[in-house]
Amino acid sequence: MxxxxxxxxGVGLFALSLALSGCSTIVPGASTWGSNRLDVADxxxxxxxxxxxxLSEARAHFRNNDFGYSxxxxxxxxxxxxxxxxxxxxxxxxxxxxxxxxxxxxxYASLYALSGPTAQYYNNVGYSYLLRxxxxxxxxxxxxxxxxxxxxxxxxxxxxxxxxxxxx
Numbered sequence: 001m002x003x004x005x006x007x008x009x010g011v012g013l014f015a016l017s018l019a020l021s022g023c024s025t026i027v028p029g030a031s032t033w034g035s036n037r038l039d040v041a042d043x044x045x046x047x048x049x050x051x052x053x054x055l056s057e058a059r060a061h062f063r064n065n066d067f068g069y070s071x072x073x074x075x076x077x078x079x080x081x082x083x084x085x086x087x088x089x090x091x092x093x094x095x096x097x098x099x100x101x102x103x104x105x106x107x108y109a110s111l112y113a114l115s116g117p118t119a120q121y122y123n124n125v126g127y128s129y130l131l132r133x134x135x136x137x138x139x140x141x142x143x144x145x146x147x148x149x150x151x152x153x154x155x156x157x158x159x160x161x162x163x164x165x166x167x168x
Contacts, residue, residue: 119149
C-alpha cells in the first residue's frame with residue numbers, strides 16, 4: 001500500500017484533497033493538520049474475524065476513507081498474522097490518516113523490526129511526516145526510499161510534490 005500524490009499537484013490542492021478525504025467516523029472540528037485526533041472504530045464482533053476477513057474488510061474501508069474502521073480491522077489482522085508486513089503497513093497508514101501519529105510511530109517501529117529498511121517503509125514514513133506538515137522529514141524519508149528503489153514512480157512523485165511545495 002504505497003502512498004503517493006501526483007507530483008503536479010500544488011500544495012493548496014493537496015491540502016484541499018486531504019480535507020475532503022473524510023472518514024465515516026469524523027469528529028466535528030477534527031483536522032488532518034490540527035491537534036484533534038480521530039478515533040478508531042469499535043466493531044463489536046471483532047473477535048470473530050478471521051485474518052482473511054479482517055484484511056479484506058480493512059482494505060475496503062481504507063479505500064473508502066473509513067480509516068477508523070480500517071485501523072481496527074488492520075489491528076485485528078496484525079494480531080492474527082503478526083509476521084505479515086502488509087498488516088503493519090495498513091495499520092500505520094490508517095493511524096496516519098486519523099492523525100494518530102503517536103500510534104503510527106509505534107507501528108512503524110514494529111514494521112521496521114519485521115521487514116527492515118524497505119522503499120515502502122521509507123515512503124510511508126515520509127508520507128506520515130507530510131501529513132504532519134514536516135516537509136523536511138518527509139523529503140528525507142522519500143530520498144531514502146528513492147535510494148533503495150530509484151525507479152519507483154510513487155516515490156519520485158512524492159519527492160517532486162515536496163520540492164514543488166517548498167517553491168510556492
